[in-house]
């Protein structure tokens with residue numbers, strides 16, 4: 001069931017004479033109990049979009065619906081009640097620095113109208129939930145980044161929201177701490193049934209917890225779907241760029257000058273299947289040499305997507321037959337452009353270069 005619906009939502013800002021279309025006719029549905037990710041490069045409009053859900057940003061046009069009810073024009077008490085149903089956490093934690101952890105949470109309880117007599121008990125419950133029972137009297141400045149984010153999660157959950165919005169909630173944290181915060185959010189989602197909308201530009205951290213994901217660019221949603229399918233088989237160039245940039249499915253730059261002769265192919269497979277038997281069979285049957293240049297497996301939740309970059313060399317006819325056999329047996333197949341790889345490696349000698357595909361192969365294997 002849909003809990004959040006954005007119906008043709010646009011947000012336009014005016015800065016002097018400049019007009020900025022931060023969100024451009026977005027249609028989006030978030031289902032009850034799911035973790036929905038919004039990804040995109042900086043400036044894509046992710047924060048602005050997510051802020052329309054709790055009306056921190058009013059749409060310039062379009063409608064925001066909660067449980068099917070149009071809330072776009074909500075004000076006063078109605079707006080306060082809506083905001084109680086929606087918790088919000090940020091990259092910068094937004095804790096009050098000169099009061100204790102307990103008082104930070106009480107701040108939310110007071111705003112939510114909780115009777116004073118229940119404050120202590122509720123603070124204990126919340127701190128137990130986020131694993132910070134011993135920190136009630138600490139000040140935010142004495143906590144690590146991960147602990148501060150736990151406090152802000154406790155505070156966001158104080159009024160028992162049905163929805164939690166997370167704006168780059170792990171971006172200020174190191175990978176391990178970010179992973180712990182994601183585990184906590186996953187647990188909150190499972191155990192409390194809270195719907196989570198999570199925006200990030202860091203696919204590598206967040207890919208494991210999204211059920212579905214939308215990719216934003218220039219205020220628009222350019223692609224959306226099930227996380228595994230979308231990242232495993234990206235269609236839009238922006239999604240491809242994100243996947244290649246963050247999920248490591250590129251070719252190490254130092255390999256590029258010494259690439260073996262033949263066609264360069266990127267092959268992808270899903271799940272537990274392995275490509276080695278296919279590759280040796282193709283090599284034997286068609287009398288070609290196949291070199292594996294790069295291999296990578298990425299997990300999306302419990303599902304894996306493997307990527308291999310191979311070179312295939314032999315006579316023209318043998319290569320054509322071998323390539324066709326590979327193409328028929330993998331779920332994604334792209335021919336890589338040697339010149340584009342070399343140019344990318346020149347630009348960036350350290351990092352993995354983007355794997356550039358020839359447009360002629362796009363769409364054929366869908």
Ligand SMILES: Nc1ncnc2c1ncn2[C@@H]1O[C@H](COP(=O)(O)OP(=O)(O)OP(=O)(O)O)[C@@H](O)[C@H]1O
Nearest residue numbers: 013015020022041042043044045046047048049201
């Ligand atoms: N209050 C505002 N006034 C004017 N322009 C704004 C305002 N808020 C956002 N913008 C502009 O809207 C566009 C989208 O910004 P937004 O912060 O939503 O993107 P984002 O994808 O969340 O980026 P980031 O990941 O860098 O936070 C940007 O061009 C930004 O400069």
